[in-house]
Structures are given as structure tokens and as C-alpha cells.
Amino acid sequence: MKRIAISLAEFEQIIEKNYIYVDKTRYLYEIVSKDKYYFLSRPRRFGKTLFIDTLKTFYEGKRELFKDLYVYDQEWDWEEYPIIRLDYNEIENKTTDIMKMEIEEILQKYAESYGVTLGAARISTKFSELVKKLSQKYNKGVVILIDEYDKPIISNLGKDLGDEQKRRLQIAKENQEFLKILYDNLKPLEPYLQLVFITGVSKFSKVSIFSTLNNLIELDMHPRFSAMLGYTEEELRDNFKEHFEAFADKMDIRLGELYEKFKLMYNGFRFSDEAEKVYNPYSIAKALDYQKIDNYWFESGTPTFLVDLIKEQKFDVTGLDNLEVGRNKLKAYDITKLKLIPLLFQTGYLTIKDVEDNIIYTLGYPNHEVEGGLTQNLLEEFTDDRVETPIIHRIKKSLLNRDYEQFMEYMKSLFASIANINIPKSLEEREHYYHSIFYMVGVLFSDNNLNVYSELLTSEGRIDMLVKTEENIFIIEFKCNQSAEKAVEQIKEKDYADKFKIEEKEVVLIGINFDTEKRNVSEFEVRHNDK
Secondary structure: OEEEOOOOHHHHHHHHEEEEOOHHHHHHHHHHOOEEEEEEEOOOOOOHHHHHHHHHHHHHHHHHHOOHHHHHHHOOOOOOOEEEEEEOOOOOOOOHHHHHHHHHHHHHHHHHHOOOOOOOHHHHHHHHHHHHHHHHHHHHOOEEEEEEOOHHHOOOOOOOHHHHHHHHHHHHHHHHHHHHHHOOOOOOHHHHHHEEEEOOOEOOOOOOHHHHHHOOOOOOOOHHOOOOOOOOOHHHHHHHHHHHHHHHHHHOOOHHHHHHHHHHHHOOOOOOOOOOOOEEEHHHHHHHHOOOOOOOOHHOOOOHHHHHHHHHHHOOOOHHOOOEEEEEHOOOOOOOOOOOOHHHOOOOOOOEEEEEEOOOOEEEOOOHHHHHHHHHHHHHHHHHOOOOOOHHHHHHHHHHHOHHHHHHHHHHHHHHOOOOOOOOHHHHHHHHHHHHHHHHHHHOOOOOOOEEEEEEEEOOEEEEEEEEEOOEEEEEEEEEOHHHHHHHHHHOOHHHHHHHHHHHOOEEEEEEEEEEOOOEEEEEEEEEOOO
8 A cells, every 4th residue: 555645745656656646637737738827725734746747847857756647648759958946935934035045045056056157136037048048058948836925925914003014025026026026027928938837825915926927828727728737526535445444444434434434524725716616735634644533724824914804803703604706706815904814715725616707716614624623714814722622522412402591501611711801892793703712613523413504594684603413403692781592583584494395304593692791692492393
């Protein structure tokens, strides 16, 4: 059984050490056979660096490493080309001066390794000089591979509050301006280039790769390249079957049941109008290697500026799973005017759920892992990390057992622990705040036995929260400074339960009232739908 490479992103080592490699070289061949300039944005941990490294190995002419892969038998000269690779994962960017110095050192090392001398004083002109001299020496176009081009920008973003954040935002702007100058040189270098391939997480406007390179082919939402990174269902089952069989045996469940669990937890990323969805490679590797279904994507780091932006804009987190936006909302954005929706989409926290007339896009969480991970981060920020896992588990358990008194006692305990943290001033904002906290807690204990939905639309209105278990459907309505009875009466008056009659489950109506003075649940009422 071949081993799984979790963080290894070097193609040559993966092949030589007999790790599993999911063949994506048909996309590579289409890229190298047609045009010259490409840009691809994908969320972190999606295999961008491995694809860059695969391109590097391909242009080094190492054909034997590609044996049994799609590209091996395709028409190609398999000659070695001069390559310049800038990996911004490895380039320090705390200040623009440091970044410039490191890039200059990289260019100088390439010059020495290829046996050319650079005389230019500025980095941008040194870059141009290196490309021209390499092309002239080897009588071939130069391959330029730029990985995570936007990291010097993203890693310095945050709320524009406080001296430190203002300083970092200024660094992000300075880094962006320098990169603009550097990339401005690519267009005039066209006669000396074989390929330019650029990757990143986000697509920033006002960076010249999107203006100077007006013939740049953007693959991020290209329908033919929607499954270029990540694993399709077929790729998952074909390449990892033995690992799934071993995992299913350990869990003592059917193989098909394990596939379904993985699908709910890790599948669902959709990057174009095409309906094809893919799995996150990093999460799959970790889950199969550890033989445990868990939240792995978020452990590798969540951009804090996203959470800051959600808090700063008071974004309705209960509505993140059903957003309707125009296509233009998903395009590039300016770091001086950060827009939350394109950020969440490009970074992978939201994905395409549906497309109407190629104009209206419905966005939502890709899967349980992303929804649970983002919710956990938001809850910690909303509550200053005061909500502990045990209380979440007990809330879930009491609801599953229909122990409503205990359920509410645990809820009161939870809100008591966060009573003085980040509480809005207005009544309307407080009601929404309490609702959001309750919703986020619900998301965290969602699993195969319990699912939570918020702001569910019916013919008469919107249900604040719906919780489904194997036996019950709980319809929950929230009020502030009113009464739990009034909340239940609203559920009955608007016939919210009618929507679920065909499900043959017991429907329970729960009204919850929050007291804004006490900053906690003041009362609740539970009624069965037939009473």
C-alpha cells in the first residue's frame, strides 16, 4: 500500500519514495501546450505548491519521473529549460526592505547556478537582466514560476485599528507596490519567456499582473480547470481505496458509509459554473493517515484578518450558508477596501452552491469541516475564548435526550460565562448577538445525529433556528425583553411546523427569551406541536 504524503510538496520525492500521487498532468499538458501566461488562485493547502513543483520537474526534462502519468506519452521535446522560481512561502515579508533583499539574493543565486553575471543595480531591472541572459545563453524561453504571490500582502492584513495594525497595513501596501514594479517587467520580456505561472490565494486588484499582463489566462473559475487541484470523488476512491478499507475496518463500518462521512466532512469545494466538486487534499491526507475524521484544515492556520473583518462589519454569521451574489462580487478586490464576500470565497470559506443564468451565485460553506472550523474561530472571538468544549457537548447531549430543563441550564451557564464580553448596546443588535452565539454553538455540535439550520425560509416567514435529530425536529424562536410564550405563539401563528409534517418526526416548539439587563436567558417554553 502506497504511503500518503501529508505536507510533502516535492514531485520528485513523491514519485521516487512511492507516495500516492493523484495524476493532474493532463491539466499541466494543456497549460504548457497552449499559452504563455497563467494565474491560478486556490485556498491554502490545496496543492498549489505541488503543482508548481511538478511544472518545475517537467521543464527540467525529467521524463522518467512521469512514467504511468498522462503527460508521459504526450508529444513534447522533454528538453531542459532555464527556470526561475519565486516561492513567497519562503520569502520573509515583515518589511518591504527585507523582502527586496531576499528576492535579490534568490535572483543572484539563480545567476550563479546558471553561470551568468548580473550588473543591474535595482531588483526589478536585475530580474529582467537575468531572464534575458538565461534565454540568450540557452537559446530557449525562461520558465517563471511564482508561488503564493499574494502572501506578502495577506500576511500583513488585519483590522485597521491600533498602531500595530496600521503599521502592518502600510507594509502590505508597500509590498504590493513593490510587487507591481517587479511584475511590470514580465510583459516586455515576452520574447524571452517560455511560461509564466503564478499562484495565490486571493486576486487583488491594482497589482499589475492583472493589468500589465492583459493576456493573462485566469484559471481560478475556468470551467475546464475546476478540478485541477483538489480530489474529485472518482480520484479519491481510485487512489486511496486501500486506505479507506483499512479505516473502515478499524471503525467497523461499511466502506460506503465511510465514504459518505468523508463527503459530508471534506467534499464540496466548487470553483466554477461547472457542478464538479472536489475534496481538500490536506484534510484527506490527515484524516486517512490518522484514521480519524476531524477538523484539520483550520489547524494549519486561519487568517485572523477575516475574523476581524466579520466582527468589524458586524456581518450576519447566521446567514453565511445561503448568500446570493452577482458574479462581479467574486472578482478581485482592493486591500484598502476589503470586501468580505470575495475574501471568503477566494480563501475557501465559502463556495459555489448554485448558479442561476450565469449571473446569480448562491454561496455557502463547502462542508462540515469548514463550517465548524470557521464557527469555532468566530465563537472564540465573540466570547474571548470563554466557551469550553465540555459545555458544548453537554448542551448537545441534553437536547438529544430531550432534557429541556438541563438544556436551558447549560445554555444559561454558557451565556453567564460571556455576559460582559462584546455585548452590543442596541436592543436589535443584542437580539442578533444572542441569536448568533446560539447558532454558532449549534453548529459546533452538528454531526450525523444532529443538524442545525438558521434563518430557514418558509411561506410565512423565517424560522430563527431549526435543529434536526433522528427522532425530533426542534423549531426555535428567539425574543429579547419579551416572553418565551410570545416566541412559541409566533411559531404557531406562522405555521412553521407545517413544512415538516411529511418527515414523520415529532416536532417540538421552543421559545427562548433573553433579558438584556441580565444578559442571559430569562425564560423558555417548550410545546409539542400537537398541543
